[in-house]
Amino acid sequence: xxxxxxxxxxxxxxxxxxxxxxxxNSSAESRRGRLGQLMHEHPVRVLLAAILVGAVVCxxxxxxxxxxxxxxxxxxDEIGDAKPTAEATPFSKSQAGDCLTWPPEDPTRQSLVDxxxxxxxxxxxxxxxxxxxxxxxxxxxPWPGDDQFATIRDxxxxxxxxxxxxxxxxxxxxxxxxxxxxAQEQWIDGERSxxxxxxxxxxxxxxxxxxxxxxxxxxAQQWPVGTCIGIDAATRKPTDPVDCSExxxxxxxxxxxxxxxxxxxxxxxPWPNVDAQxxxxxTTCPGVTDQFLGGTDKLxxxxxxxxxxTLAETSWMAGSxxxxxxxxxxxxxxxxxxxxxxxxxxxxNGQVPVPPPAEPPGRIIPTPVPLPPGVExxxxxxxxxxxxxxx
Numbered sequence: 001x002x003x004x005x006x007x008x009x010x011x012x013x014x015x016x017x018x019x020x021x022x023x024x025n026s027s028a029e030s031r032r033g034r035l036g037q038l039m040h041e042h043p044v045r046v047l048l049a050a051i052l053v054g055a056v057v058c059x060x061x062x063x064x065x066x067x068x069x070x071x072x073x074x075x076x077d078e079i080g081d082a083k084p085t086a087e088a089t090p091f092s093k094s095q096a097g098d099c100l101t102w103p104p105e106d107p108t109r110q111s112l113v114d115x116x117x118x119x120x121x122x123x124x125x126x127x128x129x130x131x132x133x134x135x136x137x138x139x140x141x142p143w144p145g146d147d148q149f150a151t152i153r154d155x156x157x158x159x160x161x162x163x164x165x166x167x168x169x170x171x172x173x174x175x176x177x178x179x180x181x182x183a184q185e186q187w188i189d190g191e192r193s194x195x196x197x198x199x200x201x202x203x204x205x206x207x208x209x210x211x212x213x214x215x216x217x218x219x220a221q222q223w224p225v226g227t228c229i230g231i232d233a234a235t236r237k238p239t240d241p242v243d244c245s246e247x248x249x250x251x252x253x254x255x256x257x258x259x260x261x262x263x264x265x266x267x268x269x270p271w272p273n274v275d276a277q278x279x280x281x282x283t284t285c286p287g288v289t290d291q292f293l294g295g296t297d298k299l300x301x302x303x304x305x306x307x308x309x310t311l312a313e314t315s316w317m318a319g320s321x322x323x324x325x326x327x328x329x330x331x332x333x334x335x336x337x338x339x340x341x342x343x344x345x346x347x348x349n350g351q352v353p354v355p356p357p358a359e360p361p362g363r364i365i366p367t368p369v370p371l372p373p374g375v376e377x378x379x380x381x382x383x384x385x386x387x388x389x390x391x
Contacts, residue, residue: 091180092193096125096164100180101209118209120199121180124164127156127194143187149194153179157196165215170318173219174200175210202240203232218265220311220320225292227252228338229326236334249335250307250328251342254288256281258311258321265319277310277323285325293343302342303353304329 090112094100099119102110113119129137136144144152161177162169169175175198182191200208210217223229223241230242231249238249261280263269272280285308290296299306304327311320329336329348340346346353 091195092191094123094195096123097213098123099210115213116211118211120207120209121178121195122198122210122214123195124157124177124197125160125195127152127160127179127196129192129194137192139190143184149179149181152181152194153177153196160196161198168215168318170219170315170320172312173315173318173320174221175214175217175219176201203238204240206240218320218322219318220315220322221309222255222322222324223252225252225254225288226341228341231335231337233337236332236337238335244341245339247337247339249338250326251338252324252326253292253306253342254285254325256284256288256308256323256325258323262321265321271311271313271316274310278308281308281310281323281325289325289327298343299327301353301355302327302346303348303355304338304342 090110091100094112097115099113099115099117100110100121100123101113101117101119115122135141136148157177157179169177178197178199180195180197182193198210198214200210202208226244227241228244228246228248228251230239231237231247232239233247236249242248244251258272258277258280259265259267262272262276285306286299289299289306293299293302306325306327308326309324311323327342328338331349336349338346338348339350
């Protein structure tokens with residue numbers, strides 16, 4: 001579970017199933033360390049997972065595909081009383097471990113692909129609709145609608161997915177459980193296939209492509225170094241990745257593998273508590289951030305704060321090991337609005353950041369105290385400190 005540093009909060013919530021064809025779903029002492037007093041004064045205590053995954057609104061992707069007709073069977077088992085209507089589609093032929101994708105501009109062109117290639121949905125298994133009364137999934141049954149499909153998802157998909165992953169699902173990671181179901185038009189044509197599976201989506205409901213099997217991936221929230229995460233103008237909370245020239249909440253400066261310090265996934269090493277993670281990241285994130293920005297003074301010049309995410313025990317037990325270092329500025333129970341790359345031209349809430357005054361050199365020679373009239377200075381004497389006695 002990727003948390004705001006030292007933050008606590010609710011886990012990400014799954015969004016409601018959508019009708020097919022309509023929706024996808026520094027302190028003065030140290031500017032680089034933990035937020036400390038600043039976080040106390042600006043309590044942006046929001047989980048990264050909650051604010052960045054947000055509501056998942058993608059159930060019903062199947063309906064976007066159009067023209068489903070799987071002859072009423074999945075792996076040889078009857079789906080209600082559906083009758084054959086046309087050739088099977090990639091969706092209706094999919095089984096656990098298969099991956100589906102489609103062009104963003106044309107979801108109707110779904111296809112089965114190797115899961116090591118980019119895809120939009122990893123199938124964990126089919127829903128056995130035979131457990132429902134025939135009247136619900138029979139040939140003449142009315143389209144169940146959003147609420148019923150959401151109920152089916154919530155009742156069956158967590159078990160299907162957790163069984164598929166062997167119980168290794170990060171409950172607040174970047175992958176979420178959902179259900180693919182037929183749109184009303186496909187239902188009328190006899191389509192009754194339902195698939196539980198995994199997807200990756202942001203707060204706006206836009207699906208992000210997945211590469212690889214979820215079981216082989218680190219499930220913690222993470223983005224490539226340099227990525228800027230958008231901001232909601234109303235709530236001042238982070239949203240989804242955007243171009244850095246667009247308004248955003250923070251920018252990623254490093255991705256840290258906590259497994260290097262505390263044990264890789266599968267090693268059996270116990271969860272390092274948040275204090276231990278913070279202690280390690282306090283010595284790690286500053287260095288990678290200086291490297292990203294191109295100098296040890298660049299962070300201070302930006303006036304931004306360095307922060308990082310930590311992992312909850314449930315996420316650690318599921319195999320997540322990734323922490324993200326990022327720079328932003330707490331503001332009004334959220335984040336200040338940044339525009340521009342922190343390595344170049346940057347605006348904070350529409351203003352050019354004003355760096356703090358440079359610190360004085362390490363040794364200051366005070367101005368000598370004027371000597372009394374007629375007294376010549378002794379060149380071997382050290383000038384008296386300002387405010388001290390005369391020479």
